[in-house]
Structures are given as structure tokens and as C-alpha cells.
Amino acid sequence: MKQYLLAVHMVDGEPAPSEAQMQQAYQAVGVFNAELRSVGAWVFAGGLHPPSTATVVRAQGGRVVTTDGPFAETKEQLGGFWVIKAADLDAALDWAAKGSAACGGPVEVRPFQESPEE
Amino acid sequence: MPDPDAAAIERTYRESSGRAVATLVRLFGDIDLAEEAVQEAFAVAAERWPATGVPPNPGGWIVTTARNKALDRLRRESSRYSRETQAAALLEVGGETEEAGPVRDDQLRLIFTCCHPSLAAEAQLALTLRLIAGLQTPEIARAFLVPEATIAQRLVRAKRKIRAAGIPYRVPRDSELPDRLPFVLAVVYLVFNEGYTASAGDDLIRSELCAEAIRLARLLAELMPDEPEVLGLLALLLLTQARQQARTGSGGSLVLLADQDRGQWDQDLIAEGLGLVRACLRRNHPGPYQLQAAINAVHSDAAAASRTDWRQILALYDQLSTIAPTPVVALNRCVAVAEVHGPARALELVDQIGLDAYYLFHATRADLLRRLGRPDDARAAYDAAVTRTANRAEQAFLQQQRDRL
Numbered sequence: 058m059k060q061y062l063l064a065v066h067m068v069d070g071e072p073a074p075s076e077a078q079m080q081q082a083y084q085a086v087g088v089f090n091a092e093l094r095s096v097g098a099w100v101f102a103g104g105l106h107p108p109s110t111a112t113v114v115r116a117q118g119g120r121v122v123t124t125d126g127p128f129a130e131t132k133e134q135l136g137g138f139w140v141i142k143a144a145d146l147d148a149a150l151d152w153a154a155k156g157s158a159a160c161g162g163p164v165e166v167r168p169f170q171e172s173p174e175e
Numbered sequence: 176m177p178d179p180d181a182a183a184i185e186r187t188y189r190e191s192s193g194r195a196v197a198t199l200v201r202l203f204g205d206i207d208l209a210e211e212a213v214q215e216a217f218a219v220a221a222e223r224w225p226a227t228g229v230p231p232n233p234g235g236w237i238v239t240t241a242r243n244k245a246l247d248r249l250r251r252e253s254s255r256y257s258r259e260t261q262a263a264a265l266l267e268v269g270g271e272t273e274e275a276g277p278v279r280d281d282q283l284r285l286i287f288t289c290c291h292p293s294l295a296a297e298a299q300l301a302l303t304l305r306l307i308a309g310l311q312t313p314e315i316a317r318a319f320l321v322p323e324a325t326i327a328q329r330l331v332r333a334k335r336k337i338r339a340a341g342i343p344y345r346v347p348r349d350s351e352l353p354d355r356l357p358f359v360l361a362v363v364y365l366v367f368n369e370g371y372t373a374s375a376g377d378d379l380i381r382s383e384l385c386a387e388a389i390r391l392a393r394l395l396a397e398l399m400p401d402e403p404e405v406l407g408l409l410a411l412l413l414l415t416q417a418r419q420q421a422r423t424g425s426g427g428s429l430v431l432l433a434d435q436d437r438g439q440w441d442q443d444l445i446a447e448g449l450g451l452v453r454a455c456l457r458r459n460h461p462g463p464y465q466l467q468a469a470i471n472a473v474h475s476d477a478a479a480a481s482r483t484d485w486r487q488i489l490a491l492y493d494q495l496s497t498i499a500p501t502p503v504v505a506l507n508r509c510v511a512v513a514e515v516h517g518p519a520r521a522l523e524l525v526d527q528i529g530l531d532a533y534y535l536f537h538a539t540r541a542d543l544l545r546r547l548g549r550p551d552d553a554r555a556a557y558d559a560a561v562t563r564t565a566n567r568a569e570q571a572f573l574q575q576q577r578d579r580l
Contacts, residue, residue, distance in 0.1 A: 059341045145343040146293060147351075168340045 058142040060100060060169040061149040065162050067136035069108065078161070085159035093141060098152065104137035136162065140169075183229045184220050191234030192217070192309040193387065197281035198238050199245060200288075200344060206306065206334050208245055216241035282307055283394055284346050290358035291342045298333035301326050303362040307391075308384055310369065317565055352399060360408050360464060363391045367412050371419075372566060385416055403458045407465030410451035414471035417444035429572035433480040445475045463499040466491055485514035502530045506539060518546040534563035538573060550580040 074082070093099040111126025127134060139156060143149040149166050157164040192213055199209035216237045230236040289302040304310040312330065316323040336342070347355045370384025392409040399405045421439035424430045452472045455465045470491045477483040492508035505528050513521035522543040530536035541556035557577035561570050 143341075145341040146291075147343050147345075147347075149341070150293070166340075170339075 058144060059149075059171070061141055061143055061146075061152075062165075062167045062169065063139040063141060063149070063153050063156050064135055064165045064167065065104075065137045065156070065160050066133045066165060067107075067162065069132045069134060074161070082159065082161050086156075089155055089159040090139075092155070093139070093152070098141045098143060100140040100142055102137070102139040105135060108134040180225045180229065181221075183233065184217065184224060187220070187229075187233040187237060188217055189309065189384075191237055193307050194234065194282060195238045195241055196306055196309070197285040199241055200285055200306075201281050202242060203245055203249075204344065206337060208248065209241075210306070212241040212245035212248065213237065215244040219244075280394060283391065283398075284344050286359055286362065286391065287346050287355060288337065288342055288344050290355065290362055291337075292355065292358065293340065293342060294333050294336060295329075296358070296361075298329050298336075299358055300362055300365055301329045302333050304366060304369065305330055307362075308366045308369065308387060314369070346398075352402075356395075356399065356402060356405070359395065360404060363388050363395070364408060364411075364464070366391070367415070371415060372569065385412075385419070388412060389416060403455050403460045404462040404464050406451045407455050407462060407468045410448045410455065410468035411464050411471060413444045413451070414448035414468060414475055417441040417448065417475065423568070427568050428575070429568050432474065435480075437478065437480075440475070448472065449475065461494065461498070463495060466495040466498075470495075483514075485511055489515050502528050503533070506530060506533075506536055509539060509543075513543060513546070518543045522547065532563065534560045534569070534573075536560075537563060541573075541576070545576075545580060553577075553580055 090099070090102060093102075108127040111128070113124050113126045113128045115122045115124075137160070139152075141149065141152055143152060146166070146168070149168075153164040153166045195213045195216070196206075196209050199212055200206055203209060219240055220233075220237065224230075286303060286307055289306055290299045294302070301315050304315045305312070312326050313323050316326045367385055367388035370386075370388060389409070389412050392405070392412050395402075395405045396409045417440050418432070418435060420441065421435035421437065422430055448468065449472055452465070452468050455461075455468065470488050473484050473488050473491070489508070489511040492504070492511050495504055496508055506525065509521045509525045509528075512524060522540065525536070525540055525543060528536065537556045537560035541553045541560060544550075544553035544556055554577055557573050557580075561573045561577075564570060564573075
């Protein structure tokens with residue numbers, strides 16, 4: 058089994074979803090998470106606070122520089138993610154389609170590098 | 176005199192390297208390993224066949240030798256591969272493996288891998304031409320009109336992504352087919368084109384590539400009999416293939432459609448193609464391949480070039496330009512415009528198309544300029560066309576047209 062990151066991207070400046078939409082998404086994501094767990098595809102998942110809450114730390118030449126984040130000055134920012142186990146990319150893409158429908162945003166699928174002992 | 180063994184190896188390579196790579200990919204699940212092993216097998220053939228003679232089943236010999244080479248390599252690099260992988264490959268060799276999908280064809284499976292939507296369109300085409308059709312990187316570069324280094328880089332990146340992302344080797348499920356199919360059709364069409372007019376070398380027609388594309392199109396039609404574009408593609412290839420004999424004259428020279436001996440056209444292929452076009456018309460879900468097939472059907476229907484229904488062809492091109500507005504379609508449409516509205520109007524339209532790297536753009540211009548009584552301009556256009564094709568039959572034809580001015 059390979060592991061994949063399913064990353065949910067949020068676009069900064071887009072109108073915030075309504076309370077009802079938020080509730081619906083929470084519920085749908087809950088159902089999706091339960092399905093991931095029930096078939097053993099779940100590794101880890103989490104939603105993130107907005108990018109404005111981020112802090113960037115750089116350890117360089119024995120000094121630590123701490124600055125207000127986010128690191129990348131782009132409109133699209135990571136909003137949350139799943140780490141899943143899947144047999145191949147097609148299986149991961151099927152999960153991503155369900156995840157995208159649940160959270161209401163596009164999902165980027167990226168394979169993890171295999172660890173040496175695998 | 177050509178070495179008969181070298182010719183046999185060359186022929187075997189053209190006929191079976193693609194199938195051998197696909198089978199090795201099924202056995203080992205690794206494209207690079209499969210390609211390298213098949214290359215090694217051909218190197219062994221080049222060494223041994225002159226002494227031992229060509230084996231009775233050269234393609235099978237290549238697969239067996241390549242499998243052994245791959246296993247040798249796995250043993251040498253055993254830290255990277257488990258013993259189970261090796262055992263599985265050994266067990267599967269020779270016998271058919273169980274397949275979940277409706278098709279038991281290694282190449283069709285590999286085509287769907289090569290045309291996976293997670294790969295960029297250019298990468299899909301390059302991969303399929305390399306892995307399914309067995310083309311070399313320089314040939315692919317000419318088919319795409321892009322530099323060789325670009326294609327080499329695309330291939331490396333695409334293979335890396337297939338491996339890293341875990342793109343599977345399988346035919347998609349029925350529910351996935353509508354999304355996956357257009358990519359595969361585009362690639363089969365390109366394979367046929369590369370065979371019909373080889374981008375380099377002495378032979379105008381590489382019949383194996385055409386046969387390979389038709390074989391794949393037939394397989395797809397069997398697999399998806401309700402997809403009109405699959406039938407349209409098959410019809411297009413059959414109707415084009417039907418003219419193959421008439422398309423070359425003595426010494427392999429190129430004969431234009433208007434000058435072809437229509438008695439040489441393959442009536443069986445035409446009948447099959449026309450039947451498919453009629454079936455598509457009844458379904459009434461036109462798409463780019465069906466329209467191109469219909470255009471070819473109009474040509475096939477004309478007993479003589481002078482009796483071609485150009486108005487109908489132009490109407491079909493108008494429809495095609497709406498759903499597939501590409502520069503090449505616009506260029507081909509101009510040929511019909513010249514017949515219906517005259518060469519002056521056609522030249523006006525051609526000059527609005529930006530296809531400078533495409534030899535047929537210049538060849539089409541040259542012909543229109545000749546008809547308009549502008550021989551100096553026509554000569555310059557033929558010169559531009561000659562330098563943009565590496566196919567010697569086409570070069571000779573263009574040169575001959577130029578000399579006739």
C-alpha cells in the first residue's frame with residue numbers, strides 16, 4: 058500500500074461559506090472520515106486555522122529567525138488534509154473525489170516517498 | 176546488399192518491441208526495467224541470429240530473452256526487489272494471468288496507463304508512441320514538431336510520475352471509460368498518422384504502425400461498441416488505410432488523392448469504413464473523428480476525383496471547425512475552400528493560419544500559389560516545405576512539384 062496526501066486548498070479572499078454550508082461540510086467530512094477508518098484507509102487528517110495564524114521559523118547559521126506567516130505569498134493556501142493508504146493512484150483519486158465532494162473544494166493528491174524499510 | 180539478419184531484427188523490432196515492452200511491464204510492473212530488458216534482448220538477437228538463424232517465433236523469442244534479462248537484473252539488484260516479485264514474474268511467464276477487466280491485452284492496458292488523465296497531454300502522447308508504437312525519441316520529436324530534448328525530458332518525467340504516484344497498469348472500469356477514452360483515441364490516431372506518413376526515412380508508409388493503430392482501434396471498438404467516437408476513429412483509419420496502395424507510385428513516390436488510381440483502393444476496407452460512418456450518422460452524436468471519417472467517406476464515394484462532392488466536404492469541415500477549432504483543421508478546410516470558392520479565397524485563409532513549422536502548411540500554400548499563376552512564390556513555398564519534412568518520399572514529391580513549375 059502506498060500513502061497519499063490529499064490536500065485541500067482554500068483560496069484567500071473568496072466569500073466565506075454560510076453557517077449552513079459549514080455545518081453540511083463538517084457533517085459530510087465526518088461521514089467521509091468514518092468511511093476511511095472503516096476500510097482501513099485512514100492514516101491521519103486535520104483541518105487548519107486560516108493562513109493568517111501561521112508563523113514561519115528559519116534556522117540559519119546558528120540563528121533562528123521567526124516571522125509572521127504564511128510562508129508562500131499566494132492566494133491558494135493549505136486548508137486541511139488527509140493522509141490515506143491506497144493501492145494505487147486510481148484508488149487514491151477515488152478517495153479524493155469523495156473528499157472533494159465532502160469538503161466542497163479541490164483536492165490535490167500527492168504520493169508520499171516510500172520509507173526505506175518498506 | 177542489406178544483411179538479411181539485420182533486416183529480420185529490424186522487422187521484429189517494428190512488429191513486436193511494443194508488445195514485448197507491454198508484456199514485460201505486466202510481468203514486472205516497471206516501465207524502465209521493461210524497456211531496458213527489451214533493448215538488451217534485441218542486442219542479444221543482433222549478436223546471435225547471424226550465427227543461429229532467425230528463430231521461428233522472433234517476437235516470442237524477444238519476450239523470453241527480455242524476461243530473462245529482467246530477472247538477471249532483479250537478482251543483481253535484489254535489495255530493491257523482493258523475492259516475491261521475482262517469483263511472481265517467473266510464475267506468470269508463458270501463461271495468461273487472470274484479468275479483472277474486460278480486455279486481456281497487455282498493450283491496451285498499458286495504453287490506458289500512458290493516457291492516464293493525471294499525466295499531461297503531451298506526456299501521454301510521447302509515452303504511447305514510445306511504449307506502444309515503439310518509436311524512438313527523435314521520431315516522436317518530429318511527430319510533435321518539438322525539439323528532441325523536450326521529448327526526452329517529457330518521457331523521463333512521465334515515467335517518474337507513473338512510478339512515484341502509483342499510476343496502475345489496468346484497463347479502467349466501465350464507469351471511468353468516458354473520461355479516459357478521448358486521450359486514448361487521440362493517441363491511436365497519432366500512431367496511425369506516424370505510420371501513414373513516417374516522419375523520417377525512406378519508406379513513405381510504415382505499414383506496421385498503421386496496422387498497429389487499426390488493431391488498437393478495433394480492440395477499442397470491441398470493448399466500447401456504443402462509443403460513437405471509437406467507431407468514428409476506426410472508420411477514419413480504415414478509409415484512410417484503404418487508399419494506401421494507390422498512394423504510392425513507382426519507386427515509392429507520393430501520389431496525391433486527385434491523381435490516385437481509384438481502382439487500387441481497397442473496397443473491403445472502404446465498405447467496412449462506410450458501414451461504420453453510416454452507423455455513426457444514425458446515432459447522431461457527431462465528434463471530431465466521426466466528422467473526419469465522414470469527410471473521407473465523401474472522397475471514397477466519388478468514382479473519380481472530378482466527381483468529388485466538395486460542397487459536402489466543406490460543410491463537414493465547417494462543422495469540424497466548430498467542435499475542433501485547431502490550425503490543422505483550418506488548413507485542411509482551406510483545401511475544400513479552394514475547390515468550392517477558388518484558390519484566391521483559400522490562400523487568404525491559409526495566410527491567417529500560424530503553422531510555420533508544419534510542412535503541409537507550406538505545401539498547401541505552394542499549390543495554391545501555383546494555381547494562382549505565381550510560380551516564384553510557389554517555388555519559395557515548396558522550398559520551405561521541403562526543409563520541414565524528413566520523409567524522403569515527401570521531399571522527393573515536393574521537389575518534383577517544384578521542378579514542374
